[in-house]
Amino acid sequence: MHAPLIQPTEDGLYCAAGDFHIDPWRPVERAIITHAHADHARSGSALYWAAKPGLGLLQRRLGKNTAIHGVDYGETLQFGPVTVSLHPAGHILGSAQIRVTDGHEVWVASGDYKRDTDPTCAPFEVIPCDTFITEATFALPAYRWPSAAAVAADIQQWWQANASEGRTTVVFSYALGKAQRLLAELPTPHPGPIFLHGAVAPLTDDYRAAGIQLPVTQTIGEAADNEDFSTSLVIAPPSAAGSTWMRRFRKPATGFASGWMRIRGNRRRRGYDRGFVISDHVDWPGLLQTIEETGAKRVLTTHGRADELVRYLNEMGLNAAPLNTLYGEDEENG
Amino acid sequence: MHAFAELFQTLDRARGTNAKVSAMAAYFSQASAADGAWAVYFLSGRRIKRLIGPTRLREWLAEATGLPDWLVTETHEHVGDLAETIALMLPEGVEQADDQRGLAEWVEAEILSLRDCEEAECQSRVTSAWAALDEAGRFLYSKLLTGALRVGVSQTLVERALAQASGHPQAVIAHRMMGQWTPTAAFYSGLFSEREEHEDASRPYPFFLANPLEADPAELLGDIHDWQAEWKWDGIRAQLVRRGDAIYLWSRGEGLIGESFPEIIEAAETLPADTVVDGEILAWQDDVLPFAQLQRRLGRQRVGKKLRAEVPVRLLIYDLLEQGGEDLRARPLGGRRQTLEAIMAGMPPPLMLSPLVMAADWQALAALRAESRARGVEGLMLKRRDSAYGTGRPRGIWWKWKIEPLTLDAILLYAQPGHGRRANLYTDYSFAVHDGEQLVPIAKAYSGLNDAEIRRLDRWIRQNTRERFGPVRSVEPQQVFELAFEGIAASSRHKSGVALRFPRIKRWREDLGPGDADTLQQIKALLP
Ligand SMILES: [Zn+2]
């Protein structure tokens, strides 16, 4: 048996036959990037390839002067004997699964992905393969996502109630991807103006620049000194919770949007007024559906809780094993 | 069922007691008497007997989801709560829609009736109930099946809500809710009824509670002569009720505990008729014995001669609530005490007057408080001499002035994920101290760190794991924590030979290295 087409090295996932890395966590010569989240897109490599819709985000993450080759979804690249193509992962704008083949077998490294519809990015595409590298962030059967539209309607209703009490509504959410998805999902008309934290605003502009339709927003830093925010919705990263930054809002009602909010204990412990179950990662039913649809005989896992998934898949007759990666380490709360 | 599930969700989310009270009051105002009775029953922390054990529920859940047993178990482990696991794992049913049955009908027809059905029928009824309910309903139903619905509101809050809904003073509601009752429509209507019908003779009064005193009493409480000081006993708070020939001993958890303490029931016959006193049950031989001794008397159907002789008990009485059938609670404490002393004069053990602690000024009182540990008490109680015996725990009237806990420095040795509210994080810790060249486990602790520290420690644990045993990780013995605890006793069940009472983390001592942690010898020196 020959060496695996892709295997983890101390630099990251490496394809020796094509001499390139996928989402390396150390600087390398050639890096193919699945998406712009910090645990996948790290700076310092010599050459990058990534899907075109996410180039703006990546350029912001990796630095203006970094050379990144934009690749169309479905376009093929040749690395020696190895053919590579990128396909939508449905995770955030520009997220891609990396299909790798040497002519004998097909591997797909899916990065992070989800199966739910998301108005801010291209939907996940099933790529038949022999070996599927999947994330396992929420790989337990308790994680089943409600529809994002229903959750957004819930947020809208809560915002309305807060606004009628003169309380600012603050939703904490991961700044890249989830914040923009929330914006896009919120039903109109809105009960009040929408403000973005300074960490969320530029990323949101990148989405707009890529042609994604999002509602009008203002940035907190540019708000008037006497802005009262009493009917506003504010979207901020979780790091802003409990900080002095929050002092500008009187009696804010706070909510947290994350897949972890599925568990009551997490909702309670976090100390937010509300927890909203919305995730850009795949849930348990989506995970099993995807693995089945790819037809993969071998499944390798990254991120989080892999043990149960691996055991379950092996019992189902697949060949599954965890891959040792650093993904998910500094990803904020799914 | 839907309305109660919604109330549960609102209470679960609500922050602040006012929001909780008004949510309950709104529910009580619209509920039918039958539903309201069950709602009061569950909200006030009462339970129905567990009808189906967790093992069977997990098996049925595995069948309903088509997943292997071990995966159900792992998921339960992660979620932390079985009813929630059931709610989360099952897909939204197609049948759910419009079940109009109320809480009472669900409890009586779908839950209590399972008591008499065969295993197979039981399973099919439970499984179809799961399919018929939405997530919130399924959670509640499964909670009730496992007999462990914890709502997070105190009985006092329920009383406040009922007071709001009924227009009665809270004290009236509180008294009507004491003692034994069954959740019937008649009971619920009785809570709302206008006339004080004949009150059940067994009922104790709601216990009046003290707040912890963290400030200097000299500054906060003014003149010491306005205050009555007593020892704060470490026992079981209880009311002894004698009405006519009947005698009842009630613990604060509102259970009747007379069977565990027959000598107190016997002695109560020497009390004048229609008397209610409030006090503390203690294990006592010449002097107070540790709480661990008293625990041996609890939860037994019968207390035999041998145990009675081994662990003698006393009721130390500190308040008189009713005399000759008259409710004395509105009278000032000073007057109640005088009458109590007259009644108690010459009373033989095990009934005993809890002595007053006399001091000329706060400084002298503080000096006496400093002797608490040697005396086997937790500190002092400070009660305003002019105070009525109220309900609940209002501030400023009765204080408990406890002594500082004991502390030790120990090394983190094992960690495992928390349950429920902390299922994603390593939050349950085991600590060790030095014993020669070795480390010996000394205590487990779950609480005391703030969220930021918990997250930081969680990360450290993941990066410094030595071995994994199921969910438990052993870690590099590097992190030192100051643990606080309330007491220490010799124990043959612990490898260290000692058991700590109420250990919890006081702070993370990042300034200390493992070499700075305490030794077992140092800790054993604290043994009484
Ligand atoms: Zn990601």
Ligand SMILES: [Zn+2]
């Ligand atoms: Zn990731």
